[in-house]
Amino acid sequence: MFLFISRPTRTLGNRMQSVRERLGPDLADQLDALHRNVMRTGLVSTQELEEAFRKTRDMDHNPNRLNLLWLLGIVFFIMVATPVFFETISFLLGVRCFLPNNYLVWEATRPISDCEFCKGVRAPLILANLTMDEFAPHAYSSMPIIVKRAVAHWPAQKHLSFAFMKELYEGVPEAMDSDCQFLHFNSDLKSLKQVFSMSEERSNLTQGVPWFVGWSVCQPAVLAELRKLYPRPHFLPVDAEMPHTDFILMGYEQGAVMHLDYIPRLMWQAQLSGNKSWFLAPAPECDHQCQPFSFYVEPGDAVLVDTRIWYHANTIPKGQFSLTVQSEYG
């Protein structure tokens, strides 16, 4: 407003004329009259009006505005450049994802827990092998459950091994190059091809450093062969929805670090070889109401954990080879 009022001063006469031409004589005359009245009040000087005009004129060159534009530019650059950077690093390292599972992104975007699931839980519910009806009251619980010896009768318990899977995948070489999810955890093995290219000594840990990997069996031909060795757990509800892929997890010593799974259903795991320790913890916002705890499972046990809400990590006793089939139900 002061810009227009300040226009008709003697020092701004030329600009006044140009504004008069743009606005038309009537509006310009009214602004002139308004300007003269303001000047008569003595509340503002011509210099102050000119200064106000200058500031308004220079608005497009305002350093604060420039800073804001710079800031927006930097944010945009980071948003675009960061994925490009990590993709490039991933490509150079030959791994599918430089930040495995996007844990940082998932943690930043997960919903806040209401802590009801973990109040008073200090250990898993340990059940003896049981029928579907007996299991029904627990079927969709967020309580961690071990069903002892539930999968001990599976042919997989006897036949599924590193050597079996190596032979199976080498018979379907395209399965090793597929886009099935591969998790290398802390190991140096970046693909299924590298896993099955290990020397026998490295694979059985008589040589080299421990390794632990997991992958999604999403190739139908491979999945069909594997499922000949194991059924769905007999105690799960008959109408429970099952996925079209299963996971194999195997290796030595350090398994998964503390994390949540971003999966649509509840998880079950069949422990086929080796013992495995589980470490469960509530979400950090539940620390004042709930406590972390640990337990272990033995070959032949089934373990059920809602890994979407329980943070979990695993380790395998030194020297033991752990082999697990994992899937979902819901």
Ligand SMILES: [Fe+2]
């Ligand atoms: Fe997990």
